[in-house]
Amino acid sequence: MDEVRFGSKATTFDNTVTTYQMPEEERRKRMKVNPMTYIEYKEKGWTDARIAEEMGIHAPVLSQKKSKWGFTGKSLDEMKKIAKKHTTKKQRDTAYAAKFDDQIKEDVREKQAVKEESEKDNEPQEKEAAVTTEKKYGELQTKYEESQKTIQKLEDQAADALKKYKNSQEEMIRLQGIERDYEKLQGTNERMKEEIIRLQNDLSQATSKQSYALVEQQLETAHNSHERTKQELDDAMRRIEQKNKVIDAYMKTEHNLSKKLALEIERHKKLSGYTKLLMEE
Numbered sequence: 001m002d003e004v005r006f007g008s009k010a011t012t013f014d015n016t017v018t019t020y021q022m023p024e025e026e027r028r029k030r031m032k033v034n035p036m037t038y039i040e041y042k043e044k045g046w047t048d049a050r051i052a053e054e055m056g057i058h059a060p061v062l063s064q065k066k067s068k069w070g071f072t073g074k075s076l077d078e079m080k081k082i083a084k085k086h087t088t089k090k091q092r093d094t095a096y097a098a099k100f101d102d103q104i105k106e107d108v109r110e111k112q113a114v115k116e117e118s119e120k121d122n123e124p125q126e127k128e129a130a131v132t133t134e135k136k137y138g139e140l141q142t143k144y145e146e147s148q149k150t151i152q153k154l155e156d157q158a159a160d161a162l163k164k165y166k167n168s169q170e171e172m173i174r175l176q177g178i179e180r181d182y183e184k185l186q187g188t189n190e191r192m193k194e195e196i197i198r199l200q201n202d203l204s205q206a207t208s209k210q211s212y213a214l215v216e217q218q219l220e221t222a223h224n225s226h227e228r229t230k231q232e233l234d235d236a237m238r239r240i241e242q243k244n245k246v247i248d249a250y251m252k253t254e255h256n257l258s259k260k261l262a263l264e265i266e267r268h269k270k271l272s273g274y275t276k277l278l279m280e281e
Contacts, residue, residue, distance in 0.1 A: 035069045059134040060279045147268040154261040161254040168247040
């Protein structure tokens with residue numbers, strides 16, 4: 001201890017330095033938490049659960065690391081390309097050097113294994129809890145991914161239904177034009193009926209054979225025109241009825257897809273919230 005005097009009163013302080021040395025096993029495991037080591041374990045065919053245990057971290061933490069490294073949903077070859085792109089040769093060499101360092105420290109690990117053996121009495125319960133938590137997390141992760149796929153599928157179906165609905169609106173405008181033509185044809189039909197009646201009257205009043213033949217020819221022409229108009233009216237009505245059925249089907253499909261999408265989004269939010277709580281635990 002050194003004595004320092006300020007004014008008339010002596011003050012003492014402790015100038016010793018306290019240091020902390022990380023246990024070798026913990027330091028070794030932390031060194032392994034890097035993308036290159038993760039790829040190395042994946043090449044051995046290890047699961048994420050085993051890799052997380054080897055790195056000394058929980059499975060949710062490893063999942064966060066994978067997301068940070070850009071490995072989520074990627075194949076082994078894709079992960080290698082990502083790691084090579086975002087690391088220098090020196091960093092990769094350093095990561096591989098850690099493996100050589102691990103071999104040198106194998107003796108240290110063997111000595112610590114004796115000590116750790118006495119601490120394994122409580123490990124079964126902790127490991128069982130970790131496995132349960134990991135299983136729940138895996139199930140939630142699967143449901144979460146399935147929910148995302150379902151939402152995407154419903155969004156695609158809704159977009160397709162909306163597109164068809166817009167097309168049906170355009171078809172409705174065209175049908176409205178047909179209806180207007182139909183009304184015009186009805187007017188024409190009425191006028192033709194009147195012309196037929198007039199010609200029939202003229203026919204009854206004809207005094208000569210020539211006038212009778214001319215009037216009869218006009219009557220036949222008017223009758224044929226009337227039949228064609230009637231056929232066109234019937235065809236137009238059938239098309240209008242068919243298109244209305246198609247539009248009703250599109251409207252019903254779009255409504256059902258909207259309800260399904262809303263339910264799936266709500267389910268997706270609940271899964272996301274529960275997953276977040278589980279990860280925080």
